[in-house]
Structures are given as C-alpha cells and as structure tokens.
Amino acid sequence: MKLPGEDRVLSPHTGYTRDHWVAVADGLLTAAWRWATPGGARLDLPGPPSGSGVRSDGLEGFARTFLAAAFRVAGEDGKDPHGWLERYATGLDAGTRSPGRDDAESWPVIADRSQPMVESASIALGLRLTRPWLWDHLAPTVQDRVEAWLRGALRHVPAPNNWYLFPFTVAGFLSAVGRADAETSQARERALELLEGWYHGDGWYADGDGRAFDHYNGWALHLYPVLDAHLARESTHFGPRLREHLESFALWFGGDGAPLHFGRSLTYRFAAASAVGLGAVTGHTPLRPGVSRRLLSGALRYFLDRGAVDDRGLLSLGWHGPHAPTVQHYSGPGSPYWASKAFVCLLAPPDHPLWTSTEEPAPSETADTVLALPAAGLLLQSTHDGVVRLHNHGSHDVKPHQAESAAEDNPHYGRFAYSTRTGPTARDNPADNHFAVVVDGVRSVRRRIHPLGAGQGDGWGWAASWHRPVFGHGPATVPGLRVESVTVVRGRDELRVHRVLGAPPGAAVEQTGWATAPGESVLRPLSGWTGQDEARAPHGTAFGSWVSLPRLTADVRGTGVFTALAVLGTESEHPVASATTEAVEIGWPDGFAVRIRFEPLQVSAVSLSREGVRA
Template identity: 65%
Template sequence: MSHSREQWVGTADALLGAAWRYGSPDQAFLDLPGRPSRSGVRSDGLEGYARTFLAAAFRTAHGEDPHNWLERYAAGLAAGTAGEWPAIFDVGQPMVESASVALGLRLTKPWLWDKLPEAVQDRAEAWLREALRHVPAANNWYFFPYTVASFLEAAGRGDDETRRAQDRAMELLEGWYVGDGWYSDGDGRAFDHYNGWALHLYPALDAHLNGRPITTHLREHLKSFHLLFGADGAPLYFGRSLTYRFAAASAVALGAVTGETPLSPGHSRHLIGKTLQYFLDRGSLSDGLLSLGWHGPHEAGLQPYSGPASPYWASKAFVCLLAGPDHPLWTAREESPDEDQTLALPGPGFLIRRHNGVTRLHNHGSDHVRPFEGEYATEDDPLYSRFAYSTTSGPTSKHNVADNHISLVVRGDRSVRRRIHPLGAADNWAASWHRPVFDANQPMVPGLRIESVTAVWGDQELRIHRVIGAPPGTRAELTGWATDLPSPLVGVRGWTGEESRTAPQGTAFTTTTKVPVLTADVEGTVTLAAVSVLDGTVAEADWDARVDEILLLTLDDPDRDTTARPGGA
C-alpha cells in the first residue's frame, strides 16, 4: 500500500471533526469524554483545544482551510484568554498546553494571529507569557516556555525575557546529550520517545521555521531511531506517554521536512505512513476519537497525568504536512527499509536488533530514576526498568510478574531494577550493572549487585547475569517475554528450575499472558545464562561456549573501564 499526503490530510480532518463535536459553546474548550486527569476538567478541556489546534495548524499551514478550522480556534482563543482558561503555574498542565497554542499560532500566523483584534493579541500574549515566568518540570518541559518565546519573537513581541527562556532550554539540552543522537529527558538517564516528539522536535522545528541550521543532532538521532519501528509500523513499546501513539513518527517526518535526516524521502514516507495506518487499523479510534491506550483502551499503560485529550499529542506527527504536495516526501518512490540490522548505542546504553520485521531493544542504560531519588528508589517502573522491549509486545503491569527481568528473592522480598549503570555496548552486545533494590522492609543488601550482558544473533538472545555478593538463602529468578507468541526461555548455565506464571492484566498487546520463568538458588558470586527468543525456537548451538566468549568481550575483559563501579571491582 502506498501512503500519500491526502491520507494524512484526510485523517487530520476526520480527527478534528470528531473532536469538535465536544467543543464548548464559546469554543475555548474541547471536553472530550473519558476519565478526567489529575489536573481537573478545565485543564482537560484546554488540553483538548490546544492539542487539536496543533493538528489543525499543521493541516492549514499552507493556507488551505476548507473546513474553516481556524475560525473555531480564533474564537476559542478570544474566549479562553478572556478568563476562561486556567492560569499557567509552576509545573502545571496549562504550561504544557501553552506550547501547543503558541506553536499553532506561529504556524498559522498569516491566517489567524494577524487577523485578531489587538486586544485579543494582547490578552493572548499575557496568558502565554506566564509560561516564561513559572517553573517547568526539570525535563523536556523547558521547551514549552521555549516554544512560547519562539512564537512571541516571531510575532514581533520578543524581548530579554523571551530570549532567556530560549537560551535556558538550549543550555539544558546540551547538558543532557549523551551521544549517538540521544538526549536524556532531564538529569539522569531517561531515554524514550520524548527524544523524538519533544527534545528534537521543538528546537529543530523552531530552527527550520527561522531558516537557521538545526543543531540538535536530529540526523544522528534518526540513524538509530528509525529502527525502533516494526515492519508493520508499530513503534517500540517503551517509555511513558505511549498513548500519543503515532506521534512517535514525528521526528522522522520532521527530518524529511527539513532535510536533516539520513533517510531517503521514500523511506521516511513509508515509515510514517505505516505508523499512522498501524493505529488506524487496530482500534485506536472509538467513535472517531483517540482513546487512552495503545491499540484500544489500555488502563495499565497510562500515567496519572493522562486525560481524555492526552492522546491528541499524536497531532505532532502531522508535522509531515509542512511538506507541500510537491515535496520529495510525497513525490519520491516509497521504499521499504532493510529488515535485518543490529546497532549498539553506548551513549544511551541500547542494543537494537531488527529482524524479520520486528524490533527488539535491549536496555542497558535507560532507567528514568530521578537524581534526587538516589540509588535505592524502590518502585518498579515497567516502562523503563526491563531488560528488553519490542514492537510486538509490551511490558507487564507493575502489579503482575515482571517480564524480561532478573530479580533476587532475599528473606521473602523480591528485588527490582532501578538505577542502571552502563558498562558498554558494541557490535552485537550491551552490558550494565545494577544494585538489586528491595522494599522498605529490606532497603539494601551490602555488596550485592548484578552485572548483565545481552548478546544477539538473529532472533536469538543470550542473557548473562553475574550475581555478586548474594547472601545465603537467595533465590534468583529470570523472566522472558510477555506475549502470546511462542517465546521460549532456556537455561544455559546455572539455572535449575523452570516454570510459567500468569500476568492477568496482560499487556497493551494481549488481555492476559504467561511469562516464562527460570529459577536457581545462589550464594556469593554466581554466573547465570539463558537463551531467549521472542517468536520462534532456540537454535542448536554451543551456547555454553558463547557465554565464555561474550564474557571475555565484556565482564571479563581485563582492559575494560571499571572505575564506574564500587571499589573498581
């Protein structure tokens, strides 16, 4: 199936038409049905206005507005800034939405902003400027005031305050860069889709609209990021806010629009089109509205800040419409990507394997542990802490057995993996270590740690874990993929027990699932190894010899840097 610009235009119009059935009489709010967020219904209604405005802005950015969407948003802006919209405050949801409002106004400036009465412009500026005067969350949120400032400058209302907001965001972004085109989402090691739909998108789009060079390593990012999609268009199920769905393709689209991409126009069109179609074909719409979930509704995968209009950050993918009908993104021959690739990324600590149309990410670097939480934060985060993620499976709920995980059970308490310390990634392997963290009744075991390596060949995954400092009576448990696909987990070294456990809450891909489990009693220092396959069978091979080969390259390499680990051991 060939994907076209008309498909994207038609989808934007259909989404906007369905959402506007819930517009308030003054058009300042879109009060979509569903559970309210923790921010309250007025904030949720603003979110409905702002996020759909972003879709309308990309849809009409070339001056084509046959459905008069911009009339509605102009009326809503006039009413909202007359006291209807909630005020912007520190680390509050209205600050998030101010960026979508500002970017929408910037993209449609000749047809909306320039035609507003000066009094409405002044009120809008006053509301937006509060984003520059309040504190964002310590992550990608700094690009919300950045985007507001960028619009005010484009509207001839820039000053020292707007320039400070822009400079501060870019200064922080530079400090969050770890290499390979990847940024951490704030201090620490949080790598996920926010790289594409926020940390690259806002500053790179601003530079493009201003005719300046793009300085966010977007091209380098897309060298690896484009692999995080399955052949069917599914984005990797990894990280938070996954209800934004096809927003995952926005960085690919922006790369094509700006030319700042290693991908051909035909490859980019194929990828973004498949991603859009993936969700449209799998129940993401309910009565024309994007639901809170992945395919359909999926409560377990949501965050507390998610409200009925949250999924409409998917609007960011419509950045592709900035490419006009004659752009190579739409005129070049569509191209399917190479199906078989392996890429190690030492910066974020990732090992990416794309094979038979499915991408697996082996995670040895992203943990989403905030610096102030310290080494022993005890809450499991399934969206970041697991050793592996894919485009055909999702992690289990924190209330179910953890998939793709190694845990230690000491005196009845089961450990979780929180802060991850990368040890390197190259060729077909990635390695890390972590301290097993227990609950408040047993916060730590002195000297206890686990060193881990994943190595891949085709669809085969060799998982090696060296447990160091295990007290007597410790049980180790290793789990595999949570999926209804045939997914064996076979012990190679050290494992003595094998079982299967049910995850009754399932995943975003299946309503319920079973997870394979290996077990062993361990004490002191023990090396454990297993082979896992997401969809297939374990190959005939001398896996025990491969364990020694990989250990010599990684954990047992006498030349590797050990300074990052306690005691240099």
C-alpha cells in the same frame, strides 16, 4: 473517519498517501470539536480526568488539536476548507478573557510545573505556523490577552526535563511576531543551555538530568528546537543532530509499523513518527523520502487498524485501544492528541518528494540488523520478519537526586528488553524480561541502571550494565548485593548473562522471558539455572489481554553466574555456554563464539576450540 482509497502503486507497503494524512487530521478534528464548549475555548472530551482536573484537560483538548489543525492548514498554504482556524480564533478569544475564572470557557492560569505550561507550547506553535491566516487577523486586544496568558510560561518554573522547551517555544512565537524582550531571550537561552547538557551523543538527548532515553527524544527534544530554526530560517547544529538521531531511530519501527513499546507517554502513539516527518520537512534526514513515508504512514496505519480511534472518532487512552497500564497519572482525555505532532509531515507540500516518491521498505524489513547505541546504553535487534527488539542497559527514570525504591518500579524502563510486538506486564503481575534476586521471598526490582558499554560486530552486538537490586519489603537493599548483566544478540538469539555478587544466604534468582501467548517465545537455560516453569500474567499487556512468561530459577549465595537463551519467536539456533565466576563463553553451531570477561568487562568474538566452547 472517511479515508480515500488505497494507492498500492505509489505506496505498496501501506496504501496511504498525503490525502490519507489530511483525511485523518480532519476526521480527528471533526470528532473532537463535537465536545467543544459554547465559546470554543475548551474541548471537554469524555473520559476520566487527569490529575490536573477537568478545566486543564479541556484546555489540553483545545491546544493539542489546534496543533493538528495548524500543520494541516499551514501545509496547504492557508487553505482551510473546514474553517478550523476560525474555530480556534474564537476559542482563543473566549479562553483568555478571564484566565483562572471557574466558568465554562476561561483557561487555567499557568503556574509552576502546571499542565497549562505544556499546552502553551502547542498554542504558541500553532499560532506561529498559522500567523498569516489567524494571528494577524485577531483584534489587537485579543492578541494582547493571548500574549499575557502565554507569558505565564516564561514566568514560572517548568518541570526539570523537556518542559523547558515549552517556554522556549512560547518565546519563539512572541519573537516571531515582534514581541521579543529580555524575558523571551532568557527563556530561550536557558532552554538551549540545558539542552546542551542533556545531549549524550549519537543523536540522543536524555529527558532532563539523568538517563531517561525514550520517545521524548524525537517528539520533544528534537522537534521543538529543529522546527523553531526551520520556521526562523536559521541554520543551527540541531539539524545535524536530528539527522544523526534518525540514523538509529529509523530502526525503532517494526515491519507492521509499530513503534517500540518503551518509555513513558506511549498513549501519544503515532507521535513517535514525528521526528521522521520533521527530518523529511527540514531536510535533516539520512532517510530516502520513500523510507520516511513508509515509517510515517506505517505508524499511522498501525494504530488506525488496531482500534486507537474509537467509535466516536476519538483517540482513546491506551495503545491499540484503551489500556490503563500504558497511561500515566498526568494523562487525561485530551492527552492522546499529542499524536498531532506527527502531522508535521503535512508541512511538506503535495509535490514534495516525501509524497511523490514510491514507498520503500522500512529498515526493519530489509535484513537482520544489530545496532548498538553506547551513548544511551541501548542495543537494537531486528529480524527480517519485521520484529524489532530493544535491550535496555542505560535508560531509566530515576533522577540524580532521587533514591531508589521498589515501590516505584516502572515497567516501561526497568525491564531488560522491549519490542514492537510485546508490551511489559503490569506492576501487579509477574514481570517479563526481568532478572530478580529473591531474598526472604521478596523479588527485587531494577531501578537505576548503570551502563557498562555497548558495541557491535559483524551480525552481532552486545550491551552491558549493572544495578543494585532494591526490595519492596524489609530492608530496601542488601549490603554488597550487585547484579552485572550482559546481553549478546545474533539473529533472533538473545543471550542473557547475569553475574550476581554478594548474595546473602538463602537467596535465589529468577529470569523471565517475553510476555506472549504460550509457545510464542523461548527461554532456555544454558548455565547456572536449575529450575524452569511458566508464570502467568492475567492482566496481559498492551498487545494482549492474557499472556504467559517462561521463567528460570536457581539458588545463589555469594557470587553466581547465570546464562540463558531468549528468543521472541521460535528457536532456530542452539548455542551452548560455559561459565565461571570470571568469564562466560557462548558458541553457536556454525563456529561463531563470544567471550565475556567481567573484570574489567570485555566482550569479544572468538574462535571455537577443537573441544568446543570453553571459559
């Protein structure tokens, strides 16, 4: 991949300009098209297949790279020096001649909850973006075949989450080219109806019924409706919601450009920045253009500099490079190309302020920041060294109709904390940032998270939740067993407070800290803990091939309260704590203190008494 020289005057933080984005798009497309079928209908990229099979994976490679080509050509007002659209036009013709046939070119048909439904949205959006230069030049018979294939998305049942926006997007394209009918109207109305029910406030949607808040909020739940309205030149309430989302989401990127390593489908990598680009393009953003470009280019460069593109020019399945624990069962070789959504920023022409303004620091680079998101049950904590931490007290992947199971432990949701510098340990290793109740030698996991509140003060913040520990062996739960948890942050300090209720005789508890190289994090007992050691995770994380975690242990019976200080980095302050089963008080050397009362939950700043911390 050949990139232009850096421009450290216009882009003092990343050196990247719009020309870099165009060059990356062309480089990714050039490499991917080396694996095209003779008729160009599928891009059969090398690698293990997804659960949907090789033919679906080939369609995925075609559809997701088409999205990158569409943003790139539309942003140049139709200029296509590499002839990308001609290739995709040929592929559209070949892929829709005999859908479902087992041959080298034919696309799979769209069925209920099938992967081709996902890809239909990328194809429809790509066609809508490039209509004057592609769709309008297709033969009428090809147009009819493409429409017939796309309508499969309108006639089958999506997965119960952001998938409803795929038929919404297909219907939006068909409407834009004069092919609207009752079927397209119904698909759009149903998606918008569901979207309203999934909106929780603060700019945050859940990914379906339940409480899954993650990067899908930006690269799907905001992107499709906001871009749809932008292309239709309509004013909707989705734009202001995107603006509100970016108020907090701008803090999801570290000073090195990394997005928070949290949630599913992280192999989409710099797609995490797509909402930032969308906001800049549509004007629905609170961010200055120089900040938006800093976040966009920072994320792109972060992954390019760390091996996300292999020596064949292909995006691998993983995070930096290949990393199996980051990947979901539905991910195939073409899946990482949902990163193409970040190229939405190219819809801003070269003379747009996004590209002409001087880069400014990212929010995580300016000062220590604490931001509570009560709607999502999340707490953001960044420090001036550019590290961002997310404390999870509200996001999980358990649907309302599902039971909890320790066998389905999800490291990308169940841990108490995530960051831009660390990733969760794999299921087969000790869990980082985890509080476990141990019964008969079996450690519990945290699945369904019940938020209890979140808030912030001057330089500090808190979030709280409760969960029912579940076990993988023996009885799934212990009657009456419950864990209430509160995280309080200030500077780099994280105070982790847990109250255990209903612990059976012989039970124990464990608290682990950040997964890092030895000595790069702190976990110090403040109250309740009696043992301290280190657990090793040889499987490593997405950030390192081998890590260790500090660990605290204690016995517990009935009710117990346990308080610890965690620091990602070197400890600078030395807070102390005093606890009873009803309350905890934590004080810092400078006189600041926080009191936590459990029933009902109250978290407040207080003044230290002359005797020091008391509860």
